[in-house]
Amino acid sequence: MKMSGGVEWGLHCCVVLSGAGAPVTAAKLAELHDVSQSYLAKQLQLLSRAGLVRSTLGQSGGYVLTRAANEITVLDVVEAIDGVQPAFRCTEVRQRGPMAVPAERCDTPCPIARTMDSADRVWRESLRRVTIADLIADVNRTTPPEILAGAREWLRA
Amino acid sequence: MKMSGGVEWGLHCCVVLSGAGAPVTAAKLAELHDVSQSYLAKQLQLLSRAGLVRSTLGQSGGYVLTRAANEITVLDVVEAIDGVQPAFRCTEVRQRGPMAVPAERCDTPCPIARTMDSADRVWRESLRRVTIADLIADVNRTTPPEILAGAREWLRA
DNA sequence: GGCCACGTACTCGGATAGTTGCTGTCCGAGTGTTTCAGG
């Protein structure tokens, strides 16, 4: 089980976009993070489809957040890039084989599926509790101020 | 993000193995669940490596659980088949690019990684709370008794 | 009749192909800016 690596990039991009007041191009974001420019563009498209960021075309275009940083949760980004369907999908094994349970007797979900769904729910709830603003506050507290200022300046240039 | 489909098979097999008093062969388990015999053998090997089941060779061989059903958690099976490493792996993006943070200043983990680790922890904790015995109790309550008896008889033959 | 050795049939275990989905890349459609000519 592996999450798409684009989730990490997307979260970093949201943090950066929140700090920059002006639109930032995908090329700048890619260079800042030293990742593939074309592939990051795809992740940004996913964020755009999900309505988390808004893209503006033209010479001074780029991406901006559509909402305040404290109104975007980590779960929003994860679901935008990695998809909303849970990792576990019940294939109804109990309805197969020589001792299959008829479908009409399967009114309640398989207990295995219920267990997995419950775990998936608490996982998503945990991610929903953290917002981009929380991440930014942590970044501001743990990274040297000169690097933050430098990055802000680098984005402007 | 998708979990290995073998996890579902492995859990169903543990439930069945707990009900059967004698060793059950991989071929029988595969036929009972109507899944690929060879592929399920691979999942059972993973369970064997993890020490959850014990394999006995020879004519009347097969697989048996090594512990009581209430001492095997769903997380044990998930980690045995799907692996123990978390779905999210931090690539230390902050240490890359033109505005990289030097490694010696990165004493605390990235807040993104911390958020993901926390979510992964509650997910695993949720799965750890459910045991095979819990699954069995639910199965016994929700499936018609004649099917349970039939399956037990089918396994014996 | 009891015991031992052998052969057989059955089991698991690891090494080997196939397929799906993630990773990475490219070029085309669209728009804001700039420039230049005309009034």
Add this chain to the structure above:
DNA sequence: CCTGAAACACTCGGACAGCAACTATCCGAGTACGTGGCC
């Protein structure tokens, strides 16, 4: 000098290869049972 339109340069968006991991499979190593011969 001001205005308007056209050309340009830069942006995002979706369609196209490459690779890794999961899925599926096969055959070989090893063991318990059954059988036959011997004592």
